[in-house]
Amino acid sequence: MTLALITDEPIDETAVRDAVGSDAHGAVVMFCGVVRDHDGGRAVRALDYRGHPDAESFLREIVERVAGETGALVAAAHRVGDLRIGDVALFAAASSGHRAEAFAACERLVEEIKRGVPIWKRQHYDDGVSEWVGL
Template sequence: MSEQHDAASAELSREGLRPGQGEEPAEKRVVHTSITEETLSPAEAEAAALDERAGAVVVFSGVVRNHDGGQTVQRLDYSSHPSAEQALAETAAAIAAKFPAVRIWASHRVGPLTVGDHALVAAVASAHRQEAFAACSELVETIKAEVPIWKKQLFDSGESEWVGL
């Protein structure tokens, strides 16, 4: 093999691609998106995002906590607009297009959730940790800002408030 071929192979390996393999389109690197009432599993997300080219998988779990604004949270009720699933898919595809060597899994739960439940789970796999961290952070922040999902917090006091309207 030539030195030029070896250098090209090393560059592809650094980018997470095997020699002779072209870049997959963004939509093929989004392995899963959903809005669901089902329990979310960070382990499932990680396993689905991972492939043989990945040297790093970053998993984010947005978990219902027991407090907010000095009040004790009893539970959350998440609801979504009918376009939320499409918005989530488009968000994931945009992040995959911006970060061309990542694989993405993202799901947001709706319905009633209690303390400790996973509300949002996202996993991003890449050849290198820096890209996986950056893509996962941007994915989560964009989901929270742009996907039409709202939560109603129910407090022990009997009061409630809507967040994200």
Template structure:
């Protein structure tokens, strides 16, 4: 089976795992896996507690996200649904959601991992980390 992208979206609205899992539901697939990246209250580089993250994207980010998803889908014969949030996200909110369905678990896990690793390397989305004391720092600039 040839892979396909079911969802590839940059969104300023909350993103839900259930929607992504439903998008890759297919009786031909024997395995599903998912990844949810959430805003956490700490960062190794932060002096204090992280209060929120503000994500900003390049206008071409959704095109790049689709390309990333399509590559993984094709290489692994998988169905891929992926979204990345932009705007201000509070601790606990989902920043990235990925769901993958594939004929077998090895392909599902490989495709899911490939999508998140490629997002971290290639997606033109940057984040400004906001600490509880108001201190801010940009992350993800220049690689």
């Protein structure tokens, strides 16, 4: 079963990890994307993620494609809504028989999610200004 989830609740990191578990895979690589307190030299106090209504379908297609092309088990969850500094925005995992393949699959998964899932970020800066990033 493929785990590809868009949620407005805190991400269940254990569920993502468990989704790539396999007795045949000796390597599990996980990526945890956390909201940081700065960007481009400016202090950030919070951010919003907003997703297209079909964002989860895009995420599922990417997870299935990366799994099919790499042979790794992969899973991902992306949070939307209002997030604070330290909140997990993206949690991705990949497993395979060996570490190099697991690292490569996880990196590819994260890059394709950032490039292909219609989720937009608005940053709120300490000076009171808010702006959409990466549109």
